[in-house]
Amino acid sequence: MKKRSRKTYWIGFGIIVALLAMAPLVLPEFWRRFLTEILIWGLLAMSSDLLIGYTGMISFGHSAFFGLGLYGAAAALLTVNPPNLWLTIGCGLIGAAGVALFVAYFSTRLRDIYFAITTLIFSQIFYVIIFTWTDVTGGENGLTFRRPALSIPWIYSAPFTNETLHWFVLAVVTASYLILRRITQSPFGMVLQSIRENEGRTRAIGYPVERYKVVAVMLSGVFAGLAGVLYAIQNRFAAPDFVYFLVSGETVIFNVMGGIGTLVGPIVGAGFFLLLREAFSRFFTEYYLIPVGIIFIAMVIFMPQGLVGFARSWLNR
Amino acid sequence: MDAAVEILAAIPYDQIVIQTVNGIVTGMILALVASGLTLIFGIMDVVNFAHGELFMLGAYIGVVMLAATGSFWLALFCATLVVALLGAALQIVTLRPLLGRDPLTTILATFGISLVLQNYALWQFGPVARKIQEPFTGRFQLFYLEYPWYRLAIAGLSALIIGAFWLFLKYGTWGIWIRATTQDRVMAQAMGIPVPWVHTAVFAIGAGMAACSGVLFGPLVGVNHAMGLDWVLKAFIVVVVGGMGNLGGSIAAAIFISLLESYASIWVSPAQAVIVSFVVLILTLLIRPTGLFVPTSK
Numbered sequence: 038m039k040k041r042s043r044k045t046y047w048i049g050f051g052i053i054v055a056l057l058a059m060a061p062l063v064l065p066e067f068w069r070r071f072l073t074e075i076l077i078w079g080l081l082a083m084s085s086d087l088l089i090g091y092t093g094m095i096s097f098g099h100s101a102f103f104g105l106g107l108y109g110a111a112a113a114l115l116t117v118n119p120p121n122l123w124l125t126i127g128c129g130l131i132g133a134a135g136v137a138l139f140v141a142y143f144s145t146r147l148r149d150i151y152f153a154i155t156t157l158i159f160s161q162i163f164y165v166i167i168f169t170w171t172d173v174t175g176g177e178n179g180l181t182f183r184r185p186a187l188s189i190p191w192i193y194s195a196p197f198t199n200e201t202l203h204w205f206v207l208a209v210v211t212a213s214y215l216i217l218r219r220i221t222q223s224p225f226g227m228v229l230q231s232i233r234e235n236e237g238r239t240r241a242i243g244y245p246v247e248r249y250k251v252v253a254v255m256l257s258g259v260f261a262g263l264a265g266v267l268y269a270i271q272n273r274f275a276a277p278d279f280v281y282f283l284v285s286g287e288t289v290i291f292n293v294m295g296g297i298g299t300l301v302g303p304i305v306g307a308g309f310f311l312l313l314r315e316a317f318s319r320f321f322t323e324y325y326l327i328p329v330g331i332i333f334i335a336m337v338i339f340m341p342q343g344l345v346g347f348a349r350s351w352l353n354r
Numbered sequence: 355m356d357a358a359v360e361i362l363a364a365i366p367y368d369q370i371v372i373q374t375v376n377g378i379v380t381g382m383i384l385a386l387v388a389s390g391l392t393l394i395f396g397i398m399d400v401v402n403f404a405h406g407e408l409f410m411l412g413a414y415i416g417v418v419m420l421a422a423t424g425s426f427w428l429a430l431f432c433a434t435l436v437v438a439l440l441g442a443a444l445q446i447v448t449l450r451p452l453l454g455r456d457p458l459t460t461i462l463a464t465f466g467i468s469l470v471l472q473n474y475a476l477w478q479f480g481p482v483a484r485k486i487q488e489p490f491t492g493r494f495q496l497f498y499l500e501y502p503w504y505r506l507a508i509a510g511l512s513a514l515i516i517g518a519f520w521l522f523l524k525y526g527t528w529g530i531w532i533r534a535t536t537q538d539r540v541m542a543q544a545m546g547i548p549v550p551w552v553h554t555a556v557f558a559i560g561a562g563m564a565a566c567s568g569v570l571f572g573p574l575v576g577v578n579h580a581m582g583l584d585w586v587l588k589a590f591i592v593v594v595v596g597g598m599g600n601l602g603g604s605i606a607a608a609i610f611i612s613l614l615e616s617y618a619s620i621w622v623s624p625a626q627a628v629i630v631s632f633v634v635l636i637l638t639l640l641i642r643p644t645g646l647f648v649p650t651s652k
Contacts, residue, residue, distance in 0.1 A: 095458050095461065097461075143636055143639060143640065144639075146639065146640075146643060147639060147643060149457065149458060150395075150401050150457060150458065150461065150598075151594065151598075151639075151643070153401070153458070153461055154401070154590050154594055155594075155635075155639060157587070157590070158587065158590065158591060158632055158635055159632075161587055161628075161632070162629060162632045165625060165626065165628055165629055165632075166629075168625065169623070169625050169626050286465055286469070289462065289465070290462075290465075290466075293462055323476075324473045324474075324476065324477040325473075326469045326470065326472075326473040327470050327473045327474055327477065329469075330466045330467070330469035330470035330473070331466075331470055333462075333466040333469070334448055334463055334466035334467065334470070337452075337459055337462045337463045337466060338448065338451045338452065338463065341455070341459065
């Protein structure tokens with residue numbers, strides 16, 4: 038039974054990845070771009086699921102990690118000529134990891150609501166810094182830059198086309214998913230889940246809970262930074278709006294809508310949210326958050342397990 | 355010696371006095387916002403993300419009522435009442451079903467409320483900032499400034515409201531119920547206190563106080579749909595620094611942080627002065643995570 042369900046899992050996984058890979062060949066440009074964005078936001082949401090769903094810490098500061106990945110990538114793209122893809126990713130990840138270490142060191146001393154508020158305020162600190170430090174970050178106007186070429190060092194180099202960009206994003210997101218899945222199933226991930234279930238008991242058994250939390254926040258931050266890098270490559274601009282805490286809030290919304298503690302759920306949630314936004318924008322223009330917000334509140338109250346969790350319990354019934 | 359004299363001479367005394375007054379004025383408003391927030395947290399375990407939006411909505415209703423009636427004080431009263439009723443309705447619809455669930459889910463629900471309210475205000479009132487006319491325009495001379503009396507009046511009024519609220523908590527029937535519910539929810543229920551309605555009342559009072567401060571603060575800056583965000587962040591900082599659920603601590607922290615921000619804005623731009631309060635928060639969390647103004651338990 039166990040073996041068979043594992044087999045179905047991998048078959049399903051393969052089918053979904055194959056479908057996503059074929060999408061740019063079939064879909065028109067608008068929807069191709071839409072799908073790529075869903076993947077990027079999904080990666081961001083997935084990274085925060087490691088904290089929300091697995092460690093039981095709601096982070097309202099993921100925009101800081103995302104934004105620093107974005108601006109780190111921007112720095113590499115603007116200073117190095119010609120822009121190098123791997124250097125960009127490296128810089129973005131270093132930026133995000135640095136911020137994550139800083140945030141993790143302070144915020145993991147606190148629990149529950151205090152953790153949420155602290156991460157929120159940290160992301161605002163970085164927002165204010167980026168917003169006011171106009172010389173370096175371009176301030177309110179943000180930065181625009183060129184897209185690097187898709188390259189494998191010394192072997193291959195070609196400018197990104199729409200398809201290869203989509204495939205590159207898909208490859209990164211898929212790899213991140215597999216890594217995160219492995220992490221959550223590893224002994225380390227088990228400790229995180231035990232922290233979620235009962236922090237005091239985990240500590241009593243002898244696990245250094247704080248250290249685990251710091252590592253969890255850092256891991257989460259690095260993957261969020263990766264999402265930021267992908268966003269930089271996809272959209273070729275960085276703006277302080279992406280560091281603003283509404284992005285963190287949206288990340289949390291993705292998680293709750295899709296289903297926390299599932300890793301796939303946040304991607305589904307991101308897709309659902311963006312689709313809702315697309316649909317409601319037609320009628321409500323920029324006020325789409327009014328109906329989307331109401332749907333979100335209803336889901337918090339009536340469907341706390343999210344779309345994926347709901348589908349799961351419905352299938353198992 | 356000369357160096358010391360030079361430093362002393364370089365201190366801008368007049369600016370410090372002005373900023374002290376400014377800091378106390380904004381501090382009192384902030385205290386009014388934060389005391390509602392801390393009360394809601396202390397009693398219901400709800401972190402009210404929508405508090406800033408209630409502040410903003412209060413200010414807007416103030417604008418509308420002022421245009422309709424022409425009386426500032428009537429507008430203030432109506433805005434407080436309307437937003438308090440709205441708060442009660444919101445609590446019954448969205449927060450009551452969440453009672454007994456993880457407190458973190460209430461953050462999500464109130465965050466959703468804040469998104470809806472903010473976009474509703476944008477939709478209803480547009481992106482252009484509105485102005486509330488101050489009820490009296492007298493000024494007095496403070497160094498090189500013509501300082502409006504109104505600013506001092508709102509500080510006094512805020513203090514009055516907080517004081518009245520404190521008396522209500524101390525002696526009013528509902529106040530006693532509220533305090534009983536804070537101490538032990540189950541026991542209060544067992545004693546026949548209508549705990550769900552106490553929760554609703556607390557949320558309504560907190561919302562009303564936020565709306566009231568919104569109207570009072572309206573004349574100082576324009577009223578726009580995004581003003582709530584700044585305030586809810588500041589109020590969060592205040593509530594954490596003052597100790598969650600601790601009314602006196604929140605008031606002290608509000609004044610403390612506003613003063614620091616005012617002094618900082620002598621030297622840096624107000625946008626950067628915000629960082630000062632962030633730093634205070636981080637230091638608080640490092641040194642005394644339970645809050646700076648909480649008495650040490652012995």
